[in-house]
Amino acid sequence: MQNTTHAVMSQRFEPKDSADDFPTPPWATRALVEHILGAETVRGRSCLEPAAGRGYMATPLSEYFEVVESADAYPYGFCQIKDFLEHPYKAQSHDWVITNPPFRLAEQFVERARLVARVGFAILARTVFLESVGRYEGIFRLTPPTIFAQFSERVPMVKGRVDPKASTATGYGWFIWLKGNEGSTTELRWVPPCRRSLERADDYRGRPSAPLSATPAL
Template identity: 35%
Template sequence: MIGANHLAGARSNVSALDEYATPVYCTEALMRREKFDGEIWECACGSGIMLKVLEKYNPCVSSDILSYTDFLLEDYITDNIVTNPPYNLALQFAEQGLRASRKKVALFLRLNFLEGQKRYSFFKGSPLKTVYVFSKRQTYISKGNSQRPTRGSKASY
C-alpha cells in the first residue's frame, strides 16, 4: 500500500465517500481484453476486491482515502492506473491518473462520464484510446462481498 500521506486532506470525511466495490467479473473482463506492461496502481482500492484480481496479472501497489492516502494529492508515479474511482471525483481521478502514470489509465465509470462540457475539455486533450462497454447492466456489491449484488444499477458501464 502507498504511504499514508496527507492525513488531514481536503476530503478527510471518509463516511461521505462514494464507495462501491467492483465485481470480480468486471475486473477480469478488463484484464482479458487489455494488457498492462509493468506495475499497476489501484488508487481507490477500498476493501481490495479489484486489487486481488489485478495482482493475478501484474505487480500492484494500492491506496485508498480510507487508509488516509489521497490519490489526488499524491506525487507517486507508476506505469499504469486501474481503478473504480468515486464518481463524484471521476474527472479529477482521470486527470491525476494521466499525471501519475507512464503508460495506461483504465477507469471503471458510467457511460455518462463521456458527456458534459467540463469533460469535453478534458477529452479534447486526452489520449483516450478505448472505451469498453458492458452489454448487461452492472450491479453494485456490498463491502467485502465480491460476488453477490446488493442492488441493480440503472446506469450503464
C-alpha cells in the same frame, strides 16, 4: 421472486464528503484485462489502484500484473492510506493506474493518473461520464480516451459491499488512455458477456464492511 437488493442507480447522488463506497465486482476487472487490454500486455508490469477500498479490484489485478500497489483515502483495513489527489506520487512511477474512482472526483483522478502512469491508465465509470460540456472541454476534447469499452451486461454495484444477487439499471464502461495517444480518436469497443466465465466463488468473501474511520487521508 423479485430481487429487492438495492443497487446503485444512475440518479444516485452522494454527499460531497462521501467515500462513494461502491465496490467493483471482481469479474468486471478481469474483463478489462481479458477482453480489452490483453493479459499478455500487462504481464510483468506494475499497477497502482489508488481507490482500492476493500481490495475487490486490486485482488484480481494482482492475478495479471507483477506488482499491484493499493491505496485509498479512507481506512478500509485493506491497504495503505493515501489520498491519490494529494499524495506526491512521482511522475510515471507506475506502468498503469487502474481504478473505480469516486464519481464526483473522476475528472481529477483522470488528470492525476495521466501524470502517474507510464504506459496507460483506466477508470471504471458510469456510461454517463461521457456526457457534460465540462468534461468535454476539460478532458475529452483534447485528450479523449484511447478506448471506451462499454459493458454489454450490467455491472451491479451495491453500497458498502459486493453482492452476487444484486441488480442495477446503470450502465458502466472502461475509459482507457494509452500514453502517447493523446489527441487521437477514441476506439469504441464492447466488453462481451463474460460474468459467468470470469466470476469466482471466493470473489464475495467477507471483508471489512465499512471504513474504519470516516476521516480521509490528507
